[in-house]
Amino acid sequence: MITKGAEPNSLTQHRAQAHSNYDNYAHKDALRTALVGEQRGICCYCTGRIGAVSTEMKIEHWQCQANYPQQQLAYGNLLGACLGGEGKSPAEQHCDTRKANRDLNWNPATPAHVIESRLRYRADGTVESADGDFNTQLNDVLGLNLNYLKNSRKAVLDSVLNWWRSTPNARQRVQQQIDHRMNAAEHQPFSPVAVWFLRQKLGGAAA
Numbered sequence: 001m002i003t004k005g006a007e008p009n010s011l012t013q014h015r016a017q018a019h020s021n022y023d024n025y026a027h028k029d030a031l032r033t034a035l036v037g038e039q040r041g042i043c044c045y046c047t048g049r050i051g052a053v054s055t056e057m058k059i060e061h062w063q064c065q066a067n068y069p070q071q072q073l074a075y076g077n078l079l080g081a082c083l084g085g086e087g088k089s090p091a092e093q094h095c096d097t098r099k100a101n102r103d104l105n106w107n108p109a110t111p112a113h114v115i116e117s118r119l120r121y122r123a124d125g126t127v128e129s130a131d132g133d134f135n136t137q138l139n140d141v142l143g144l145n146l147n148y149l150k151n152s153r154k155a156v157l158d159s160v161l162n163w164w165r166s167t168p169n170a171r172q173r174v175q176q177q178i179d180h181r182m183n184a185a186e187h188q189p190f191s192p193v194a195v196w197f198l199r200q201k202l203g204g205a206a207a
Contacts, residue, residue, distance in 0.1 A: 001116060002109040005038045007075035015073045022065060022072040031059060035080035040187040044079035044108050045095040045142050046149055049189040058083060060096040062107050079109060084143075094143035102141050105133065121193055125154030153193045160194040164201060174202045 010027035014020050025031075029052070036052040043050050043057075050057035060081035063071045071077040084097030106113040118129045127144050129135045138144045163177070164170050178198045181191050188194075 001111060001114075002039055002044060002079065004076060004109050005034065008034050011073065011075060020073065021069075022061075025073065028054075028059065031078065032057060032080065035059065035078060039080050040185065042187045042189060042191065043082040043095060045081060045099075046084075046144055047187075047190050047192050048082050048149070048152065050080050050082050056083070057081065058086075058096050062104065062109070064101040064103075066101045067103075076109065085146075092146065094146055094149065098143040099141050104137055104141060106137070116192065116196070119192075119196065121153060121157060121196055123154070123157065125150035125152065125157065125193075127153065153190050156188075156190045156193045157197060160197050164197075171201065174198050178202070 008027065008030040010030050011025065014025050014027070032052040032054070036050055036057065039050070041049060041051070044060060058081045060079040061068070061072060062077050062079055065072045068077075081096035082094075084095035085093040086097045090098070106115060106118070108115045118131055118134050119127055120129070121127055127138060127150075129138060160177075167173060178195055181187070181195050181198075184191075
């Protein structure tokens with residue numbers, strides 16, 4: 001889950017001006033920095049790495065500008081997304097680039113949507129949900145099961161599984177591992193996958 005922080009002062013001031021909109025907001029660098037900071041360097045959807053420059057991220061409007069113009073400057077509606085295969089074929093696109101102007105029912109920055117509790121991961125790196133509508137949005141709207149994303153998640157799962165199997169008294173160290181990953185100033189790419197795995201172990205799942 002993404003915990004939204006304070007919006008940049010420049011956004012607050014811009015919104016208060018007459019005829020303000022997203023396109024004429026001149027301080028997008030400050031916005032990128034704020035979004036990447038609160039997301040600790042990972043994409044709001046796939047959780048791959050993003051950086052606070054236009055060549056390494058996109059400013060995502062969870063409710064798109066085309067259909068929800070009144071939300072274009074609402075900080076709670078703004079997220080940091082990866083480039084999502086921008087410029088590639090539609091079949092290779094994901095995250096905001098694939099989503100375009102379609103709606104999502106769940107926002108990773110809305111606590112009540114409890115995104116983490118809706119997700120689970122297979123050993124091959126597939127992300128899925130027991131909720132059919134959620135599953136459809138993961139695959140059709142966001143494209144989160146492209147091969148390279150699955151392979152990236154599998155690498156994280158394999159790494160944390162290796163830690164689990166090779167660490168003496170691993171079960172007693174699980175919470176420490178979770179805290180270490182959750183509290184890092186910058187998350188490792190796809191770190192929520194490792195946290196999910198560790199929480200399964202904390203709950204007593206077998207190896």
